[in-house]
Amino acid sequence: MFKNVMKAYYQAAPWIIPVLLFLLWQLFSETGWIPDKVLPSPLEVIHAGVSLAGSGELLTHIGVSFKRAFSGFIIGGGLGIIFGLLNGIYRFAEKHFDTTIQMLRNIPHLALIPIVILWFGVGEEAKIFLVAIGVFFPIYINTYHGIRSVEADLIEMGEVYGLSKWKLFSKIVFPGALPSILVGLRYALGVMWLTLIVAETVAASSGIGYMAMNAREFMQLDIVVLAIILYAILGKLADFLAKLLESNLLKWNPVYQHNERG
């Protein structure tokens, strides 16, 4: 009984502080310690959210942003994995590509915004291009590093035991690199949101960032705050999915077995 209560408590524990902050914010807004012109109260933000959702506008913006994030992530992440695997496995590929990629990596991708706008205008391509570039490098580096740090002993064992080249890759090299690849994935998700927020704020005609910028012009502070909170929630959601993926794919790792044991 007591054990169950503790378990339930621990599951709720991460949300205690966010809920508390929320309540305090509401309280301070109502007492007037936080002026309305600086920050609207949480209830006002929720109200703004509900009315925007009612008109269907909110969902359209979220959908547009999500589509951009997802497309960019798939393109950039896919290329990152392909190049990471190629350069990790084949010395020939590494010799030819790695230096160039490392050079490009050091250009802050957000610095490309002016040129990207000149190339693509404010259309979808610009945002997807920027997200893809931002996501490519963390995934590339972690995939490459993961492949390189698979234990040589295990690969030697696989060779002695007569595994084919494909089995050697699929049973030893790739699963060995997977923890590192997933770290790259989680990091890339963060970069993905950041890039999207900046790109949508600077140059867009739809999406959550556009919604916020548009609301700023009309001094609709509640909608601006709503957009910020939406980014937080979507970011948390992406991270949650990545975590879920991790604990499913890395079940073998003692680090992810604590739930079963305890």
Add this chain to the structure above:
Amino acid sequence: MEIRNRKVLGKSNLCGEQMMQQKKGINLTINQLKKYYDQLEVLSDVNLQIAAGEFVAIVGKSGCGKSTLLRHIAGLEQATAGEIEQNNRVIDGINRDARVMFQEARLLPWQTVLKNVGVGLGMKKGWEEKALWALKQVGLEERANDWPSVLSGGQKQRVALARALAARPPLLLLDEPLGALDALTRMEMQSLIEELWKKYKFTAILVTHDISEAITLADRVILIENGAIKMDLKISLSRPRNRANHGFAELEGKVLSRILGKEERLKQVVNDQR
């Protein structure tokens, strides 16, 4: 899951018996094998004959080249000169008839125990039955679906042994596989290896630091010093052997004295051990 396992187990016994008759040990002839790493001479001139089904132990100080010799037999190293013939065929590249048990278990942490044993079968079609059969041989069939991380060191080495034996290799190479285990587990593993060797008649080559382990298990103990064979001693004690056997201590003393080189120092060592 349980039920499925049992069903497979029933079948695997049959297939185990069938496999038993298929392959017997392999014979080896090593001719003037030399190995240099740059200027460093590791094996200077090794000549050795090993009969089919023989259990040979290779002993020597660390760095004497005994593991290097084993890696040549496994086909993991390229000889500078000389060759190794196996059933009259020269070994070139990875030795497909040999299975190696390493000092560390080298299990894949991301595969279950059963799949790890399956690696020994190349994960080719129908590997599950044979893998379960092999796990049964080492008494770990109940752990088939566990992750390697929850096993003890001794259990991990038993899984590694099952993996090595799963394909019923005619040649088993043991590279100090028991070195990291505690004394009791080591003795258990020794008798397990001996038992399986008697049952399946593969050729076994064991590299070890432990002279009493060599004498317990081997038909012949070979001493390597500075990359060459310095002693080839036949052990004809009856099996199973242990230190209490008549003549065991005498043989152990003989090998030790040859390694250490000085009769005097040796007597001291043997006396200390008693």
